[in-house]
Amino acid sequence: MYDIKRILSVFLIVFLIIGLIVPTAFSKDDKDKDKPDPKPDPKPDPKPDPQLVISPAEVTLKVGETQSFSVSLQNAGGAVISSLSWRVTGNIGEITQSGSFTAGSKAGRGAVVATAKVDNKNLSATAQVNVAEGEIPPGPSKKIEVVVIPSSITLAPNSSQKFSIQNLPAGADIDWRVVPSRIGSIDNNGNFIAGQVVGKGMVVANVSTKDAKGTGKADVIVAGSTDQENKMKVEIDVKPDYSKVKKGDSTKLQAIIKGLNQGNIQYDLSWSFDSSFGTITQLDQGKEQVTFKAGDKEGKVVITATLKFNSTTLSDWAVVEIIGEEKPKTGKFKVEIEPSSITLEVGGKQAFTANIIGTSSEPQINWSWSLSPKKLGYLTKIDEKTVLLEALEPGWGMLITKADDGKSVGTGQAKIYISGKGGEQYRYRISPQYAETQAGGNPIIFTLIGENGNPFTGAPIVWSVVPEKMGTINGNGNTVEFLPGDTPGQAMLTAKVQDGRGLGTVQARIKINEQNTYGKLIATIDGPMTIRLNETANYVVSVKNSNNETVDLSSAQIDWRVAPSQLATIIGSGETALVTAIRKGRGVVIATIKTPQGTVTGKISITVEQ
Numbered sequence: 001m002y003d004i005k006r007i008l009s010v011f012l013i014v015f016l017i018i019g020l021i022v023p024t025a026f027s028k029d030d031k032d033k034d035k036p037d038p039k040p041d042p043k044p045d046p047k048p049d050p051q052l053v054i055s056p057a058e059v060t061l062k063v064g065e066t067q068s069f070s071v072s073l074q075n076a077g078g079a080v081i082s083s084l085s086w087r088v089t090g091n092i093g094e095i096t097q098s099g100s101f102t103a104g105s106k107a108g109r110g111a112v113v114a115t116a117k118v119d120n121k122n123l124s125a126t127a128q129v130n131v132a133e134g135e136i137p138p139g140p141s142k143k144i145e146v147v148v149i150p151s152s153i154t155l156a157p158n159s160s161q162k163f164s165i166q167n168l169p170a171g172a173d174i175d176w177r178v179v180p181s182r183i184g185s186i187d188n189n190g191n192f193i194a195g196q197v198v199g200k201g202m203v204v205a206n207v208s209t210k211d212a213k214g215t216g217k218a219d220v221i222v223a224g225s226t227d228q229e230n231k232m233k234v235e236i237d238v239k240p241d242y243s244k245v246k247k248g249d250s251t252k253l254q255a256i257i258k259g260l261n262q263g264n265i266q267y268d269l270s271w272s273f274d275s276s277f278g279t280i281t282q283l284d285q286g287k288e289q290v291t292f293k294a295g296d297k298e299g300k301v302v303i304t305a306t307l308k309f310n311s312t313t314l315s316d317w318a319v320v321e322i323i324g325e326e327k328p329k330t331g332k333f334k335v336e337i338e339p340s341s342i343t344l345e346v347g348g349k350q351a352f353t354a355n356i357i358g359t360s361s362e363p364q365i366n367w368s369w370s371l372s373p374k375k376l377g378y379l380t381k382i383d384e385k386t387v388l389l390e391a392l393e394p395g396w397g398m399l400i401t402k403a404d405d406g407k408s409v410g411t412g413q414a415k416i417y418i419s420g421k422g423g424e425q426y427r428y429r430i431s432p433q434y435a436e437t438q439a440g441g442n443p444i445i446f447t448l449i450g451e452n453g454n455p456f457t458g459a460p461i462v463w464s465v466v467p468e469k470m471g472t473i474n475g476n477g478n479t480v481e482f483l484p485g486d487t488p489g490q491a492m493l494t495a496k497v498q499d500g501r502g503l504g505t506v507q508a509r510i511k512i513n514e515q516n517t518y519g520k521l522i523a524t525i526d527g528p529m530t531i532r533l534n535e536t537a538n539y540v541v542s543v544k545n546s547n548n549e550t551v552d553l554s555s556a557q558i559d560w561r562v563a564p565s566q567l568a569t570i571i572g573s574g575e576t577a578l579v580t581a582i583r584k585g586r587g588v589v590i591a592t593i594k595t596p597q598g599t600v601t602g603k604i605s606i607t608v609e610q
Helices: 002-034 227-231
Strands: 051-055 058-062 066-068 070-074 081-089 093-095 100-103 108-118 121-132 152-155 160-162 173-179 184-186 191-194 199-208 212-222 235-239 242-246 250-258 267-272 278-282 289-294 299-309 312-323 334-338 341-345 349-357 366-372 377-383 386-391 395-404 408-419 428-431 434-438 444-450 461-466 471-474 479-484 489-498 503-513 522-526 530-532 536-544 557-563 568-573 576-581 585-595 598-609
Touching: 051 108, 051 121, 051 199, 058 066, 058 100, 058 173, 070 081, 070 108, 081 093, 100 121, 152 160, 173 184, 191 212, 235 299, 235 312, 242 250, 242 289, 250 267, 250 299, 250 312, 289 312, 334 395, 341 349, 341 386, 349 395, 349 408, 366 377, 428 489, 428 503, 434 444, 434 479, 444 489, 444 503, 461 471, 479 503, 522 585, 522 598, 530 576, 536 585, 536 598, 557 568, 568 585, 576 585
Parallel strands: 058 121, 152 212, 242 312, 334 408, 341 408, 434 503, 530 598
Antiparallel strands: 051 070, 066 100, 081 108, 093 100, 108 121, 160 191, 173 199, 184 191, 199 212, 235 250, 250 289, 267 299, 278 289, 299 312, 334 349, 349 386, 366 395, 377 386, 395 408, 428 444, 444 479, 461 489, 471 479, 489 503, 522 536, 536 576, 557 585, 568 576, 585 598
């Protein structure tokens, strides 16, 4: 009985609790029904795509000058560059994977292209590079840390800013530049005036003293003049980027303009190129499409489209390569060489003749001959279809002839084996076994040495040199004198011995260099390395050969010049020149001397002071 009461008490308490909770819950739901639906969350603005930006975007360099490029991300939104590579277009120089560009040895236009992977997307950016004519005089080796103040600034078109150098060394020279030049101009005192072109660029300061130099830069942004212009993202792309046409043929180019509302914005599009390569004809009223017709000049021409709207100027370019007639295809007729295979000893000779197979009448043919590898022997052309081979070195090879009738090319081959007797199987050798001289140089003495190290005796010896035109042999017996001719190249000296066991042959190699080549002559210019503005200084050049002997320059042709030419005037008279300084700066006095023994150039660095 007691347990039943306890159970009933528990059930009563549970029902009371349920009665209190359930009505409250239903009441809350009813209240919520009366409330209006919440507004949906607004859609976020689309996230802008990241863009790869290269700096500087345009630069003009001298031949051999260097420039460092860097990249950054716009609209990154947390994105990062996972890989970066560099390349150069236009054959204007080379770039390292750290972004250091070195201009080549010829002037021209091209681009530096950076390619990066960002969030699994491949992005690229292009900087225009112009390599200008001119020499870079050797400068000091010490470096100056150059800090330009201010280091970055944003200016309105036509506004000005004074730039300076922090802790400028006493007596230092400053060469101010603006890159690209279209964003503004700067004078020698660092006063910068922004142009009317909207864009990014740099103010570059090259600081130099007598024994040190350095470069610093400041980032400059020229802001747009209207809100509409700032909001527009305009691009111009010339297509195709590269094309190839024959002389006299035509190709079409199109400038694709993106982001410009052409109905509301007035714009101008112009095309520029080297007119010596051909002509351009406009195809429509907007000038977006043109036809380029190639002239008679072969080579690569850069065709640039320039877009101007409001105060903005944009450009892009394409390369057209103009080629001549394609080379004739091979295999239209067969060529045979007689004999088709031959075995010769070193020093031996063999004539070869070429014939066309499969035609009754031989057309007008241009014949050419070659030997592979070249070291096996020397070829002398007897007539168009016949050559004489003189064997120089043991080994296997191939004699090749090509017959060109202007429409097609036929080839023929002959197998050659050069055997080399002598050497280790005989009890004698030529001393020295290798010698080097120069064309028209001093004679060389060669001796045939026996196994005891003494001059060989007791058997007839016949000496010869192949090719014969490389020199002459004076004397007989075990010692001869070789006198080199006027032709540089390789020669083989041969001694044939009849010692009772059969004819034996041993060889020695001779290398004949060009007569007093550039590396064999040394030119020295004596004179002051520092001169004052409007002062005239005297410079004298002298030349010595590899034996430290002074070369007579009485009959030499000597050309004097100063680089850069704006630095000074020069009057050269033989071995002496008078240099008059007309501009402050650094440069080089150069003398090019042409003598019967070769051509050599001498240089001396000079500094013009106030």
